[in-house]
Amino acid sequence: MHEFDVETAGPTDTTAIRDVVTAAFERDDEAILVDALRESPAYRPDLSFVARHDGDVIGHVMFTEVALSDRETAELVLAPLSVSPEHQRSGVGSRLVRVGLDAARDAGYELVFLHGDPDYYGRFGFTSAVDAGFENPFDMPDEAFQVYALSEDSLADVGGALTYPAPFRE
């Protein structure tokens, strides 16, 4: 078990986050996405988190705002989630997700969307967004498109199209 803390990311973490995201995905596409999201209007600085081990950043997750066609207020997208390879499978990713979901609920959001492996995200309570009535905005398998309800009735009377932050669509 690796000792680590999860906290809100700060301005001095930018380079370390870039390194962790690049190492986790073994390419720089997602790190470029993180940098672009940070500069976009969808960015929520209070919903970007790092995991630290001995002071070093070993994991990162970011939640940004997504627009819904049938709702005036924005909801959230969880992406990307990254844990440096040498610290994977030690619960770091799970803690980042759970801390982020709690903070999203405290901030007043209702829904969190993502595209990812249902085997991984199902453990947190993510379920099919298509089954919940949302249109999959990307050319990715419908099974990957998932939603998490931050309160009991968050998924009642909602559905339709999503407009992801621009950096996801470029």
Ligand SMILES: CC(C)(COP(=O)(O)OP(=O)(O)OC[C@H]1O[C@@H](n2cnc3c(N)ncnc32)[C@H](O)[C@@H]1OP(=O)(O)O)[C@@H](O)C(=O)NCCC(=O)NCCS
């Ligand atoms: C996916 C990722 C964030 C998980 O973080 P982590 O800290 O290793 O995960 P945790 O330790 O919290 O959870 C580990 C569990 O998740 C499972 N798991 C890890 N990666 C998985 C994946 N891609 N798909 C399904 N299950 C996965 C492990 O089997 C393990 O399950 P177990 O505890 O039953 O053995 C990390 O592996 C990573 O950064 N991967 C590369 C980037 C990536 O794919 N990000 C997700 C994009 S959607």
